[in-house]
Each structure stands twice: as C-alpha cells, then as structure tokens.
Amino acid sequence: MALVAPAHPAVARPAAPDRTLEQAGNRLNDANxxxxxxxxxxxxxxxxxxxxxxxxxxxxxxxxxxxxxxAQAQAHVVVAEEELVRRVTAAYKHPGGDMGVKAALLDTPDAGGVLHRTALFRRFAARGVDQVDNARRITEMTNGDARQEQIVAAGVTDSVDEWQRHAGALRTALRGAKNEVDAAAENLAAARADAQWRAEEDRRAEAARQAAASLVTQTGSSPSSAPAVDGKVCPVGQPNGFIDSWGFPRPGGRSHQGVDMFAPYDTPLFAVADGVIHRVYTNPLGGLAINLIDTDGNMYYYAHLASASAVTGQEVRAGDTIGTVGTSGNAAGTPPHLHWQFHPDNGPPVNPYPLAYALCR
Incomplete structure (x- = not known):
C-alpha cells in the first residue's frame, strides 16, 4: 500500500536545496x-x-x-440424600417395608456406618441392590465434572493472560506503526517540496520538468486513503492490520460476522463507495456505528467508532471521511479497531475479508 504526500498550495523552499529529484524519488520508494x-x-x-x-x-x-x-449433579445428590433419609426413617418405623435400605442397616454395625454407606445413594428410581452401584457411578461422574471444571478454569486463566499479552503487543505495534507512518509522511512531504522547488528552479530544463511531473503523479492523492479500486476505497486509514476472522467465536455463543481492522485510535474512516449514510446510531455491541448504502444498494456497517463526522441522510463520495477508529460498544478494553461488515443488496452479511484485502492491500 503506497503512501502519498499531502498537496501544498504553494511551492515551498526546501531546507536542503541541494537535494536532487532522484534522491527525493528514492526517499518516496523507501517510505513505501x-x-x-x-x-x-x-x-x-x-x-x-x-x-x-x-x-x-x-x-x-x-x-x-x-x-x-x-450444579445439576450436586442438585441430584441433595435430592437423593433427602430421599435416603426418608427411606431409612421409614425402614425403622416399618421393618417389613423397604428391604433395600433394611439390608444396608443390617450389614452395618453402627448408625455412623449406616450414614457413611448410604451416602453413596443418589437416585432411587427403583428399589434393590442396583441403587448402590447407581449412586457410586453418579458420585464418580460428579467428581469428574468438578475436576474437569478445575482443569478448564486453569486453562481459562492462562488463555486470558495470553490474550492480554497479545492485546498489549497489538496496541504497542499500532502506536509504533503510527509513529513510523507519520515520519514517513513527513519525509514524503519534504521530498515533494524538494521536487517542486527543483522543478521551479530548473523549469526551463525539459528533464527536470519530466522528473517533477513523474514524482507529482506518484504523490497526488489523499495521505490517508488508499487508491480507488473499481470506484471503492479502503474504509480505514493507514496504518492498519487485519486477518480473515470471519466465523471466529465471540462471547455468548455468537460467531464473528465481519472483519476487525486494527488501527491507531482516531485513525480516519472513509466511505468505501459513493452512496448515502443510511444511519448513524449507537447499539450495545457496536457502540457508535454507521450504516452506509452505496449506489448499487449494498450496505456497509462500521462499528466501534470513536467519533462520527457524517450524519444520517448525508450523501458521500468514495474516500470522504465519515468517522474515526475507536473502542466503543463491547470493544471497550480491546485494541482500537473498525468492525466492518459487507451486506450485498442490503441482505445478510457475507465475509468482507476478500473485499477489504482487495481495497487495502
């Protein structure tokens, strides 16, 4: 993705007038x-x-x-123990009644042993010796679930630590990239000034005019938006980073329905195509959001904005600034990014990564 330098209203005298057009062009290539x-x-x-x-x-x-x-298994245990107490009591009161519990009493020398043995009972759907085996199996399953919960919970702690580490690395990378891109943009502006100054000084020389025209051709558009592709532009300014995260899991059992385009906070956002701002609004998940519908009826959803510079009903051209990157909605605490969706014919969303890649890479 090529950097471009901002246009200047007048030719400025460069700080070092001995620079050549070739050197300016080399600086442009190095920055890109x-x-x-x-x-x-x-x-x-x-x-x-x-x-x-x-x-x-x-x-x-x-x-x-x-x-x-x-929790469900523990609830079954409580119910089973209450049923056991009821049946033991009934066995004492009615010796000829429940033979399954009576057997447990007769085989155990004291009341403490009775309680210890009958603690294995969990469910009493039927009478008989099978109840002991059923109770033992339920106990083992409950203990197994508890152990599994502890193991997975420990894994969650590790995964949160890893997530926080990667989030910090991404924030640091975004800040560093912004500083480097800003420096590169300044270098490009200086290179353009050098080229213009040299072209003005040597305008009677055909070679200088051709070199200046060539350099200006490379640096003639907006410093933040990408060149247009089939009338569309990248929706987020430079620098930015993203992958194909369509379908990735999200909290609450949801799956990711867009592409998260990470960029420094307040990076400008652009209208991807000619169209109209259908809606500027806020919602719990997306925070400050914009719906843009292009002239072909396709809808583009921009979410987690820090600010919106467009208003509902506004007509826009591809490349117009409509907002800035932020962390609003459920993106609070995450690295700043644009959640971007593509809805062909204003229908259900489809994976926007191929379009984002074509426009931004």
Missing part, C-alpha cells in the same frame, strides 16, 4: 517499502490477537457448561 513491511507486521500481530481471543472465548464457554453440569 517501509509501510508495506509495517502492514505485514500488523497483519501478523492482529492474527495472534484474534487467535488468542478465540481460544479465550472457547474455554470460557467450556467452563460455563462444566459449572452447569456440576
């Missing part, structure tokens, strides 16, 4: 190469974060299920 390296590094860091986040959510779901199983 560095931005490409940063983009790949951000994609890799975003991948590590997304994988750790998915693992954390899966383990949390397993713990919740295990807790439920243990």
């Amino acid at each position: 190469t560095r931005v490409d390296d940063l983009t790949r590094a951000l994609d890799e860091t975003a991948s590590s974060y997304e994988q750790a986040n998915a693992h954390r959510i899966r383990l949390a779901d397993e713990v919740a299920a295990s807790v439920t199983r243990v």
Whole structure:
C-alpha cells in the first residue's frame, strides 16, 4: 500500500536545496517499502490477537457448561440424600417395608456406618441392590465434572493472560506503526517540496520538468486513503492490520460476522463507495456505528467508532471521511479497531475479508 504526500498550495523552499529529484524519488520508494513491511507486521500481530481471543472465548464457554453440569449433579445428590433419609426413617418405623435400605442397616454395625454407606445413594428410581452401584457411578461422574471444571478454569486463566499479552503487543505495534507512518509522511512531504522547488528552479530544463511531473503523479492523492479500486476505497486509514476472522467465536455463543481492522485510535474512516449514510446510531455491541448504502444498494456497517463526522441522510463520495477508529460498544478494553461488515443488496452479511484485502492491500 503506497503512501502519498499531502498537496501544498504553494511551492515551498526546501531546507536542503541541494537535494536532487532522484534522491527525493528514492526517499518516496523507501517510505513505501517501509509501510508495506509495517502492514505485514500488523497483519501478523492482529492474527495472534484474534487467535488468542478465540481460544479465550472457547474455554470460557467450556467452563460455563462444566459449572452447569456440576450444579445439576450436586442438585441430584441433595435430592437423593433427602430421599435416603426418608427411606431409612421409614425402614425403622416399618421393618417389613423397604428391604433395600433394611439390608444396608443390617450389614452395618453402627448408625455412623449406616450414614457413611448410604451416602453413596443418589437416585432411587427403583428399589434393590442396583441403587448402590447407581449412586457410586453418579458420585464418580460428579467428581469428574468438578475436576474437569478445575482443569478448564486453569486453562481459562492462562488463555486470558495470553490474550492480554497479545492485546498489549497489538496496541504497542499500532502506536509504533503510527509513529513510523507519520515520519514517513513527513519525509514524503519534504521530498515533494524538494521536487517542486527543483522543478521551479530548473523549469526551463525539459528533464527536470519530466522528473517533477513523474514524482507529482506518484504523490497526488489523499495521505490517508488508499487508491480507488473499481470506484471503492479502503474504509480505514493507514496504518492498519487485519486477518480473515470471519466465523471466529465471540462471547455468548455468537460467531464473528465481519472483519476487525486494527488501527491507531482516531485513525480516519472513509466511505468505501459513493452512496448515502443510511444511519448513524449507537447499539450495545457496536457502540457508535454507521450504516452506509452505496449506489448499487449494498450496505456497509462500521462499528466501534470513536467519533462520527457524517450524519444520517448525508450523501458521500468514495474516500470522504465519515468517522474515526475507536473502542466503543463491547470493544471497550480491546485494541482500537473498525468492525466492518459487507451486506450485498442490503441482505445478510457475507465475509468482507476478500473485499477489504482487495481495497487495502
């Protein structure tokens, strides 16, 4: 993804007028190469974060299920013990009645032994010796569920630590990338000023005019938005990092229905295509969000914004700034990012990664 330098209203005299157009062009190429390296590094860091986040959510779901199983088993134990007490009492009062419990009493020398032995009973769907074996199996299953819960819970703690580590690494990478991109943009602006100054000084020389025209051609668009592809632009400014996270698990049993495009806080967001801002609103999951419908009827959902500069009903052109990257909604505490969805014909969402990759890479 090539960096571009901002346009200047007038030719500025460079700080070092002995620079040549060739040197300015080399600086441009070096900066663009560095931005490409940063983009790949951000994609890799975003991948590590997304994988750790998915693992954390899966383990949390397993713990919740295990807790439920243990609670249900413990409830069965309580009910069974109450039934056992009732039947033991009945056996004392009516010696000729429940022979299953009576056998337990006769085979045990004291009352403490009776209680210890009958603690194995959990369910009493039928009478007979089988109740002891059933109780033992239920006890073992309950203990097994409890042990499994402890194991998975320990894994959750480790997964949260790993997730937090990757989140911190992603935040650090985003800050570092922004600083480097800002520095590269300044270098590009200086290179452009050098080229313009040299072209002005040597405008009567055909070679200088051609070199200046060539450089200006490379640096003639917005500094933050990507070049248009079939009339569309990347929805988030540079630097950014993302992977194909469609279908990744999300809390509450949900699956990811978009692409998370990580970028420094307040990075500008752009209208991906010509269209109209259908809605600017807030919701519990997406926080501050925008729905944009293009001229073909496709809808694009922007979520977790820090701010919105567009309003409902506003017509926009591809590349217009409509908001900034943030952490609103349920993204609080995560690295800043744009959650972006693509709804062809304003229908259900489809995986937006191929489109995002084509526009932003």
